[in-house]
Amino acid sequence: MRIAHISDIHVNFGTDFNNNIFEKAVKILNKLGADLTFISGDLTTNGLLREYELASEKVSMIEGKKAIVPGNHDEWNLGYKLFPEFFGKTDFIHYYGKLTVVGLATSEPDKDDGRLGRSRHGLIRRGVRKKNNLTLIGFHHHLVPIPNSGREHNIIEDAGETLDIILRHDIPLVLMGHRHVPYGVKIHNTLLVNAGTFSCNRTRGHFGNTFNIIDIENNSILVTVMNVEKEKQEKMIQFNCSDGCCINRYYEYDKKID
Numbered sequence: 001m002r003i004a005h006i007s008d009i010h011v012n013f014g015t016d017f018n019n020n021i022f023e024k025a026v027k028i029l030n031k032l033g034a035d036l037t038f039i040s041g042d043l044t045t046n047g048l049l050r051e052y053e054l055a056s057e058k059v060s061m062i063e064g065k066k067a068i069v070p071g072n073h074d075e076w077n078l079g080y081k082l083f084p085e086f087f088g089k090t091d092f093i094h095y096y097g098k099l100t101v102v103g104l105a106t107s108e109p110d111k112d113d114g115r116l117g118r119s120r121h122g123l124i125r126r127g128v129r130k131k132n133n134l135t136l137i138g139f140h141h142h143l144v145p146i147p148n149s150g151r152e153h154n155i156i157e158d159a160g161e162t163l164d165i166i167l168r169h170d171i172p173l174v175l176m177g178h179r180h181v182p183y184g185v186k187i188h189n190t191l192l193v194n195a196g197t198f199s200c201n202r203t204r205g206h207f208g209n210t211f212n213i214i215d216i217e218n219n220s221i222l223v224t225v226m227n228v229e230k231e232k233q234e235k236m237i238q239f240n241c242s243d244g245c246c247i248n249r250y251y252e253y254d255k256k257i258d
């Protein structure tokens with residue numbers, strides 16, 4: 001199974017949104033034949049109606065199934081009331097064959113900080129009930145500090161409780177965004193993966209606009225970062241859910257992912 005993980009599209013009529021990059025990224029994405037595209041929030045920049053309308057038009061260019069959660073930017077200016085009209089429920093469980101996807105809203109109106117809240121723990125528990133399914137949890141804000149993204153802020157306020165319930169249930173894969181850089185790290189039996197920004201001009205250093213390609217096969221999860229401008233793929237992290245073995249190119253430079 002292949003999942004495309006994209007984030008922080010930032011549709012906007014000012015300087016945030018790069019339409020040329022967006023269209024190029026979608027062309028690359030549509031050729032990859034992903035079974036599902038998970039969008040981890042910030043589809044808009046100010047949560048405005050015109051932005052939602054354009055974001056909806058743009059997202060419809062992405063072929064195939066999509067699961068979408070809101071980001072902090074989508075909640076500004078009453079945007080939290082528009083999100084369900086354009087992109088559906090903000091908290092959900094979807095089943096795609098052997099994959100269970102739990103989408104959760106960590107954003108709150110007119111705030112950049114993230115919070116999961118204990119009321120969403122029930123959804124996480126329900127998400128692991130289907131035996132023999134691989135469970136993926138996705139939300140916008142980051143659960144752990146992300147390197148290469150500047151001074152730490154906006155981490156989920158209840159990160160300790162959130163991490164605890166995720167680790168206790170051995171959730172193999174968590175998808176996040178917000179920081180505009182790609183990253184992956186394994187904690188216990190869980191792989192935490194951040195997507196960079198798909199089409200926002202606010203990129204960091206040389207990271208550029210990127211998205212993640214996640215290939216899941218026989219309990220093995222491989223995350224590859226696609227650089228949109230260079231059209232270049234780079235394997236970032238490989239994790240085996242059954243034996244807990246993980247190769248991370250950020251820390252294990254000598255170990256190549258084949």
Ligand SMILES: [Fe+2]
Binds near residue numbers: 042071072073140
């Ligand atoms: Fe964000």
